[in-house]
Amino acid sequence: MKTSAIIFSSGILFFLPIAFIYGFLTDFQELVGFPAILLVGLMSLMIGGYLFLHDRSIGRIAADDLDGEISDEAYEYGFYSPWSWWPITVATGAGICFVGVAVGWWIVPFGGLIALVGLVGLVYEYDRGNHAH
Template sequence: MFSSGIFFFIPVGIVYGILTDFKELVGFPAILLVGLMSIMIGGYLFLHSRSIGRIAADSDDGEIADEAYEYGFYSPWSWWPLVIGVGAGICFFGMAVGFWIVPFGAVIALVGLVGLVFEYDRGNFAH
Protein backbone atom coordinates (compact mmCIF):
# COMPACT_ATOMS: atom_id res chain seq x y z
CA MET A 1 0.00 0.00 0.00
CA PHE A 2 2.79 2.45 0.85
CA SER A 3 4.78 1.58 -2.26
CA SER A 4 1.83 2.40 -4.51
CA GLY A 5 2.27 6.07 -3.57
CA ILE A 6 5.08 6.27 -6.11
CA PHE A 7 2.56 5.69 -8.92
CA PHE A 8 0.61 8.77 -7.82
CA PHE A 9 3.13 11.26 -6.45
CA ILE A 10 5.86 10.98 -9.10
CA PRO A 11 3.52 11.64 -12.08
CA VAL A 12 1.69 14.37 -10.14
CA GLY A 13 5.04 15.98 -9.30
CA ILE A 14 6.11 15.91 -12.93
CA VAL A 15 2.78 17.36 -14.10
CA TYR A 16 3.03 20.01 -11.39
CA GLY A 17 6.51 20.92 -12.57
CA ILE A 18 5.35 21.17 -16.18
CA LEU A 19 2.34 23.33 -15.27
CA THR A 20 4.53 25.74 -13.28
CA ASP A 21 7.37 25.67 -15.88
CA PHE A 22 9.65 24.35 -13.12
CA LYS A 23 9.88 27.87 -11.69
CA GLU A 24 8.19 27.04 -8.40
CA LEU A 25 11.01 25.17 -6.66
CA VAL A 26 9.23 24.11 -3.49
CA GLY A 27 6.19 22.11 -4.59
CA PHE A 28 7.84 20.17 -7.41
CA PRO A 29 10.69 18.66 -5.34
CA ALA A 30 8.40 18.22 -2.34
CA ILE A 31 5.90 16.11 -4.28
CA LEU A 32 8.72 14.05 -5.80
CA LEU A 33 10.21 13.48 -2.37
CA VAL A 34 6.85 12.31 -1.02
CA GLY A 35 6.81 9.72 -3.81
CA LEU A 36 10.34 8.61 -2.93
CA MET A 37 9.50 8.46 0.78
CA SER A 38 6.49 6.28 0.03
CA ILE A 39 8.66 3.77 -1.82
CA MET A 40 11.21 3.92 1.02
CA ILE A 41 8.58 3.15 3.67
CA GLY A 42 6.98 0.48 1.51
CA GLY A 43 10.35 -1.15 0.85
CA TYR A 44 11.22 -1.18 4.54
CA LEU A 45 7.87 -2.72 5.47
CA PHE A 46 8.22 -5.32 2.72
CA LEU A 47 11.71 -6.34 3.83
CA HIS A 48 10.69 -6.39 7.48
CA SER A 49 7.62 -8.56 6.86
CA ARG A 50 9.71 -10.91 4.74
CA SER A 51 12.27 -11.32 7.52
CA ILE A 52 9.81 -12.03 10.38
CA GLY A 53 7.17 -13.99 8.43
CA ARG A 54 3.51 -14.31 9.42
CA ILE A 55 2.57 -13.84 13.04
CA ALA A 56 -0.64 -14.59 14.92
CA ALA A 57 -1.86 -11.01 14.52
CA ASP A 58 -1.90 -11.47 10.71
CA SER A 59 -4.59 -14.16 10.94
CA ASP A 60 -8.25 -13.09 10.80
CA ASP A 61 -9.25 -15.73 13.33
CA GLY A 62 -6.24 -15.16 15.63
CA GLU A 63 -6.69 -14.86 19.38
CA ILE A 64 -4.77 -12.75 21.86
CA ALA A 65 -3.58 -15.93 23.58
CA ASP A 66 -1.88 -17.04 20.34
CA GLU A 67 0.89 -14.49 20.80
CA ALA A 68 4.10 -16.00 22.10
CA TYR A 69 5.25 -13.06 24.17
CA GLU A 70 4.12 -11.18 27.23
CA TYR A 71 2.77 -7.69 26.64
CA GLY A 72 4.03 -6.33 29.94
CA PHE A 73 2.41 -4.90 33.01
CA TYR A 74 0.46 -1.66 32.85
CA SER A 75 -1.08 -0.08 35.89
CA PRO A 76 -4.83 0.19 35.33
CA TRP A 77 -5.61 2.89 37.91
CA SER A 78 -2.53 5.09 37.74
CA TRP A 79 -2.92 8.88 37.85
CA TRP A 80 0.72 9.53 36.96
CA PRO A 81 0.22 9.61 33.16
CA LEU A 82 -2.22 12.47 33.74
CA VAL A 83 0.43 14.36 35.71
CA ILE A 84 2.96 13.78 32.90
CA GLY A 85 0.42 15.00 30.35
CA VAL A 86 -0.33 18.14 32.35
CA GLY A 87 3.39 18.86 32.66
CA ALA A 88 3.93 18.34 28.94
CA GLY A 89 0.93 20.55 28.19
CA ILE A 90 2.34 23.32 30.35
CA CYS A 91 5.69 22.95 28.54
CA PHE A 92 4.02 23.30 25.13
CA PHE A 93 1.97 26.22 26.42
CA GLY A 94 5.19 27.81 27.61
CA MET A 95 6.76 27.43 24.17
CA ALA A 96 3.83 29.27 22.66
CA VAL A 97 3.44 32.02 25.29
CA GLY A 98 6.76 32.49 27.05
CA PHE A 99 9.74 30.27 27.73
CA TRP A 100 9.75 31.18 31.41
CA ILE A 101 6.77 28.79 31.85
CA VAL A 102 8.62 25.74 30.44
CA PRO A 103 10.66 24.93 33.60
CA PHE A 104 7.47 24.74 35.67
CA GLY A 105 5.97 22.24 33.24
CA ALA A 106 9.23 20.30 33.10
CA VAL A 107 9.30 19.97 36.89
CA ILE A 108 5.68 18.75 36.93
CA ALA A 109 6.40 16.26 34.11
CA LEU A 110 9.54 15.04 35.89
CA VAL A 111 7.62 14.50 39.14
CA GLY A 112 5.01 12.55 37.17
CA LEU A 113 7.68 10.45 35.47
CA VAL A 114 9.37 9.60 38.76
CA GLY A 115 5.98 8.79 40.27
CA LEU A 116 5.11 6.50 37.37
CA VAL A 117 8.43 4.67 37.45
CA PHE A 118 8.43 4.14 41.23
CA GLU A 119 4.67 3.64 41.66
CA TYR A 120 4.97 0.01 42.75
CA ASP A 121 8.07 0.43 44.90
CA ARG A 122 6.35 1.70 48.05
CA GLY A 123 3.06 1.65 49.86
CA ASN A 124 0.41 -1.08 49.62
CA PHE A 125 1.49 -2.19 46.14
CA ALA A 126 5.25 -2.57 46.77
CA HIS A 127 6.88 -5.61 45.23
Protein backbone atom coordinates in the same frame (compact mmCIF):
# COMPACT_ATOMS: atom_id res chain seq x y z
CA MET B 1 2.83 -7.90 6.39
CA LYS B 2 3.35 -8.32 2.67
CA THR B 3 0.08 -6.54 1.93
CA SER B 4 1.15 -3.58 4.07
CA ALA B 5 4.48 -3.49 2.23
CA ILE B 6 2.74 -3.40 -1.15
CA ILE B 7 0.33 -0.68 -0.02
CA PHE B 8 3.11 1.53 1.33
CA SER B 9 5.40 0.93 -1.65
CA SER B 10 2.68 1.80 -4.13
CA GLY B 11 2.62 5.33 -2.71
CA ILE B 12 5.58 6.15 -4.96
CA LEU B 13 3.39 5.40 -8.00
CA PHE B 14 1.03 8.16 -6.92
CA PHE B 15 3.31 10.76 -5.37
CA LEU B 16 6.08 10.77 -7.99
CA PRO B 17 3.82 11.77 -10.92
CA ILE B 18 1.87 14.18 -8.73
CA ALA B 19 5.13 15.87 -7.67
CA PHE B 20 6.17 16.45 -11.28
CA ILE B 21 2.69 17.61 -12.29
CA TYR B 22 2.78 20.06 -9.39
CA GLY B 23 6.25 21.16 -10.41
CA PHE B 24 5.22 21.80 -14.01
CA LEU B 25 2.08 23.67 -12.97
CA THR B 26 4.13 25.98 -10.74
CA ASP B 27 7.09 26.18 -13.19
CA PHE B 28 9.23 24.74 -10.38
CA GLN B 29 9.21 28.21 -8.76
CA GLU B 30 7.48 27.11 -5.58
CA LEU B 31 10.32 25.70 -3.49
CA VAL B 32 8.35 23.74 -0.91
CA GLY B 33 5.61 21.80 -2.70
CA PHE B 34 7.62 19.83 -5.27
CA PRO B 35 10.33 18.59 -2.88
CA ALA B 36 7.77 17.87 -0.15
CA ILE B 37 5.55 15.74 -2.40
CA LEU B 38 8.61 14.00 -3.82
CA LEU B 39 9.91 13.24 -0.34
CA VAL B 40 6.53 11.85 0.74
CA GLY B 41 6.73 9.42 -2.18
CA LEU B 42 10.27 8.43 -1.28
CA MET B 43 9.26 8.03 2.35
CA SER B 44 6.42 5.70 1.38
CA LEU B 45 8.90 3.68 -0.69
CA MET B 46 11.28 3.56 2.27
CA ILE B 47 8.57 2.31 4.65
CA GLY B 48 7.41 -0.25 2.08
CA GLY B 49 10.99 -1.46 1.61
CA TYR B 50 11.41 -1.85 5.35
CA LEU B 51 8.19 -3.85 5.55
CA PHE B 52 9.33 -6.09 2.65
CA LEU B 53 12.64 -6.77 4.44
CA HIS B 54 10.87 -7.37 7.74
CA ASP B 55 8.43 -9.77 6.06
CA ARG B 56 11.30 -11.66 4.50
CA SER B 57 13.13 -12.00 7.82
CA ILE B 58 10.22 -13.11 10.06
CA GLY B 59 7.92 -14.83 7.56
CA ARG B 60 4.16 -15.02 7.78
CA ILE B 61 2.41 -13.56 10.78
CA ALA B 62 -1.11 -14.24 12.04
CA ALA B 63 -2.48 -11.17 10.23
CA ASP B 64 -1.42 -12.65 6.87
CA ASP B 65 -3.65 -15.72 7.31
CA LEU B 66 -6.93 -15.21 5.45
CA ASP B 67 -8.63 -17.90 7.54
CA GLY B 68 -7.16 -16.62 10.81
CA GLU B 69 -9.12 -16.01 13.96
CA ILE B 70 -8.90 -13.07 16.33
CA SER B 71 -7.53 -15.40 18.99
CA ASP B 72 -4.44 -16.03 16.82
CA GLU B 73 -3.26 -12.53 17.70
CA ALA B 74 -4.03 -12.95 21.41
CA TYR B 75 -0.88 -12.13 23.31
CA GLU B 76 0.07 -9.69 26.02
CA TYR B 77 0.43 -6.17 24.66
CA GLY B 78 1.89 -4.71 27.80
CA PHE B 79 1.12 -3.79 31.36
CA TYR B 80 -1.10 -0.79 32.00
CA SER B 81 -2.32 0.45 35.34
CA PRO B 82 -5.78 1.96 34.95
CA TRP B 83 -5.75 3.61 38.39
CA SER B 84 -2.52 5.56 37.90
CA TRP B 85 -2.59 9.36 38.13
CA TRP B 86 0.94 9.83 36.80
CA PRO B 87 0.00 9.99 33.09
CA ILE B 88 -2.22 12.97 33.90
CA THR B 89 0.76 14.68 35.56
CA VAL B 90 2.95 14.02 32.51
CA ALA B 91 0.22 15.31 30.18
CA THR B 92 -0.23 18.44 32.30
CA GLY B 93 3.50 19.15 32.13
CA ALA B 94 3.57 18.58 28.37
CA GLY B 95 0.53 20.83 27.95
CA ILE B 96 2.19 23.61 29.92
CA CYS B 97 5.30 23.22 27.74
CA PHE B 98 3.21 23.58 24.58
CA VAL B 99 1.48 26.63 26.01
CA GLY B 100 4.91 28.01 26.84
CA VAL B 101 5.99 27.70 23.21
CA ALA B 102 2.93 29.68 22.14
CA VAL B 103 2.82 32.26 24.95
CA GLY B 104 6.33 32.68 26.27
CA TRP B 105 9.42 30.55 26.68
CA TRP B 106 9.68 31.34 30.38
CA ILE B 107 6.75 28.93 31.01
CA VAL B 108 8.51 25.91 29.44
CA PRO B 109 10.80 25.09 32.43
CA PHE B 110 7.81 24.92 34.76
CA GLY B 111 6.03 22.48 32.44
CA GLY B 112 9.25 20.51 32.00
CA LEU B 113 9.65 20.20 35.75
CA ILE B 114 6.05 18.99 36.17
CA ALA B 115 6.48 16.52 33.30
CA LEU B 116 9.76 15.26 34.79
CA VAL B 117 8.14 14.69 38.18
CA GLY B 118 5.29 12.83 36.48
CA LEU B 119 7.70 10.73 34.43
CA VAL B 120 9.73 9.73 37.48
CA GLY B 121 6.52 8.88 39.32
CA LEU B 122 5.27 6.82 36.39
CA VAL B 123 8.51 4.87 36.03
CA TYR B 124 8.93 4.16 39.74
CA GLU B 125 5.25 3.66 40.55
CA TYR B 126 5.59 -0.07 41.17
CA ASP B 127 8.86 0.03 43.10
CA ARG B 128 7.40 1.03 46.47
CA GLY B 129 4.17 1.04 48.37
CA ASN B 130 1.17 -1.25 48.06
CA HIS B 131 1.75 -2.12 44.41
CA ALA B 132 5.47 -2.98 44.55
CA HIS B 133 6.49 -5.96 42.46
